[in-house]
Amino acid sequence: MxxxxxxxxxxxxxxxxxxxxxxxNYETLEEIYIKxxxxxxxxxxxxxxxxxxxxxxxxxxxxxKKIGLEAVLRPIPTDLTTIVEYACNYSIYAHTxxxxxxxxxxxxxxxxxxxGEVILQDGKIMGMRTISFxxxxxxxxxxxxxxxxxxxxxxQGKVYNTLILSPPGFGKTTLLRxxxxxxxxxxxxxxxxxxxxxxxxxxIAACFQGVPQHSVGLRTIVLDGCPKDRGLMMLIRxxxxxxxxxxxxxxxxxxxxxxxxxxxGCKLLCTMHAGCMEEVIQKPAxxxxxxxxxxxxxxxxxxxxxxxxxxxxxxxMIRCEKND
Amino acid sequence: MVFSAALGIGMRWVAExxxxxxxxxxxxxxxxxxxxxxxxxxxxxxESLIKIGxxxxxxxxxxxxxxxxxxxxxxxxxxxxxWIHYMDxxxxxxxxxxxxxxxxxxxxxxxxxxxxxxxxxxxxGGLQMLREALKDENSKLDGKQKVSITLSIAGGFMTxxxxx
Numbered sequence: 001m002x003x004x005x006x007x008x009x010x011x012x013x014x015x016x017x018x019x020x021x022x023x024x025n026y027e028t029l030e031e032i033y034i035k036x037x038x039x040x041x042x043x044x045x046x047x048x049x050x051x052x053x054x055x056x057x058x059x060x061x062x063x064x065k066k067i068g069l070e071a072v073l074r075p076i077p078t079d080l081t082t083i084v085e086y087a088c089n090y091s092i093y094a095h096t097x098x099x100x101x102x103x104x105x106x107x108x109x110x111x112x113x114x115x116g117e118v119i120l121q122d123g124k125i126m127g128m129r130t131i132s133f134x135x136x137x138x139x140x141x142x143x144x145x146x147x148x149x150x151x152x153x154x155x156q157g158k159v160y161n162t163l164i165l166s167p168p169g170f171g172k173t174t175l176l177r178x179x180x181x182x183x184x185x186x187x188x189x190x191x192x193x194x195x196x197x198x199x200x201x202x203x204i205a206a207c208f209q210g211v212p213q214h215s216v217g218l219r220t221i222v223l224d225g226c227p228k229d230r231g232l233m234m235l236i237r238x239x240x241x242x243x244x245x246x247x248x249x250x251x252x253x254x255x256x257x258x259x260x261x262x263x264x265g266c267k268l269l270c271t272m273h274a275g276c277m278e279e280v281i282q283k284p285a286x287x288x289x290x291x292x293x294x295x296x297x298x299x300x301x302x303x304x305x306x307x308x309x310x311x312x313x314x315x316x317m318i319r320c321e322k323n324d
Numbered sequence: 325m326v327f328s329a330a331l332g333i334g335m336r337w338v339a340e341x342x343x344x345x346x347x348x349x350x351x352x353x354x355x356x357x358x359x360x361x362x363x364x365x366x367x368x369x370x371e372s373l374i375k376i377g378x379x380x381x382x383x384x385x386x387x388x389x390x391x392x393x394x395x396x397x398x399x400x401x402x403x404x405x406x407w408i409h410y411m412d413x414x415x416x417x418x419x420x421x422x423x424x425x426x427x428x429x430x431x432x433x434x435x436x437x438x439x440x441x442x443x444x445x446x447x448x449g450g451l452q453m454l455r456e457a458l459k460d461e462n463s464k465l466d467g468k469q470k471v472s473i474t475l476s477i478a479g480g481f482m483t484x485x486x487x488x
Contacts, residue, residue: 009398016400082402085436090395090403091368093440127438209371 002026003138006108010136012082015040018073021055032136036080039072077132084131087112097225100125101201109139109206109213139206141214145171145308146178152312152320153179153297154189159243159267161294165274166301171308172271173203173247175301177214179269180204180245184217195220196241198231204247229253236264245269255285262294276300277317334476338469345461347418350384351428352454359447362440369403369436370395387414407432427453 003026011019015034025044033041040051041060048060050072063069087104088095098104104112113135119126153162162179164172186192199205199222205212207224216222221239223231228246232254235241244261246254249270261268274280277298281287289295293315302309312320354376361372370392377388391410395403408429415425427450434446 012400085403086398088436089368089370090436091370092436092438093362093443094366094368096438096440099438 001108003029003108003110006106006110007032007136007138010083010086010106010110010112012079012086014073015075015079015083018051018053018055022051022057024057026138027140029138030140031138032134034075034080034083034134034136036077036132037074039069039074077130080131080134083112083134084114096127098202099128103201105202105206105208107208107213109141109202109208111137111139111201111203111206113137139214140174142171142174142178143181143215144178145175146182149175149299149310149312150179150182150187150189153269153299154183157190159183159190159193159269160296161262161268162270162297162299163280163295164269164271164299164301165280166303167275168273170301170303172301175299176245176247176269176271177204177216180220180243181215181217183243183269184220192217192219193242194240195243195245196235196239197222198226198228198235198244198246199224200226200228200231201247204245229257232257232261236261236266241266243267243269247271248273250283250285252285255289258289258294268295270295277313332476334473334479338465338473341461341465344419345458345465347384348420348454348458348461350380350382351414351418352451352458354380354384354388355447355451355454359444359451362447363444383417384414403436404432407435421457424453424457 004024007026007029008016008019018040024042028046029042029044031043033043042049042051042057049057050060050063050069052058052071053073054071058067058072063072084092084099084104087106092099095104099114102114104114106112113133114128114131115133116131117129119129153160164176166172180195180197183190183193184195195217197204197216197220199207202224204214205216205220205222205224206214207222210224212220212222221235221241223235226234228249229251232244232246235244244266245268247270249255249258249272258268258270272280272283272286274283277300280298281290296315297320298313298317300311300313302311314320357376357379358372361367361375362369365372367375373388373392373395377385377390377392379385380388387410391406394401394406411428411432412425415428420428431446431450434443437443
């Protein structure tokens, strides 16, 4: 099943028909924004596009300025309900935990961000009453995107504790995934290592019914949907990994788990939201780890259009490489 | 000959009744499995139906599998519609009475929703109804068996008398 089929089978009725007839390049499609009563917006080829009722695509900026938005497709509430039902395999009760966290992972590793009216009980999020905003992030495994970075993360067959940093949507998880795959399978820089992944939000391996939808390597073990702090401990105790990977670290509990993992002889590959080093050290939880020189490599991701650039620093914050 | 034929009709009637009880037993088991799949395994409805269907090596099981597969295809249908379509066929095969069939069809309106308790309660309601119906039919079976044989014999005699 290709990306087209994986995405089309999430849509019902009018939306599906419009998507079927639209000339969408699913390889360059990044995100689909669906809101009740608002135009369907696609992020594709580095541009924004509106989907029209007749199933054609129009460049968003041009339509807004010149043509107007009368012809654009505006979903009705049932269109969004159908997407959620399909994404949950007609079983919303089995995905309440994910909905509470604001996302659903579907076959192919695509992620549906959900937002709407939150149901609160005693200050805790119990679910969502009316889901009126959906963002479908199309999964693209970029095999080999870690090639330029990996030589700086591995030295004499040993992996450095590494933190990958960028603002959201710059490809941190994609880079982390490929590094995991190469370290697990082995490459010219190191032999294959046992890698354990705590995939709290099912983004790295994108497990669907327990099966990773992305290639994460032969020696990789995935603990899916588990909170990172507890997952790290579990994996160290039960799986004896050489390298542990986790996405979007940040809480105090996670930092403690990271310290514990390092004291157990495991190497770490992690990602975090941050645009620059100043933003990193403003986060109290991570500041200490940076000062303690826990991470030996910091990889900053930059992006211009579809081009990615990397800046790699060592533990003393001396730049190792700039790839531009 | 007339006597034997009348007896045969009576016996067939009883066999049909027994068959209905067996079929209702399948449905009762299937609902029990569904309850377990949803409440303990947290499995999705389509996966549960396929899994349960494989436990019944007959047309009943095949239809459950077919329903599960149709749901997985996500061809635009809603769970309620697909459930009603298949369960209507199954209810007719099982010769469920009007209110029994209605209770089973109504399950389609709650299955798959976010409220797990609502679903498990609805399934339990359906199960209770089926269990009561089974108990009732079972208790009547012996009596019906005797009545059918007696009526068959009486019918046979009556036919002979008429023929004479």
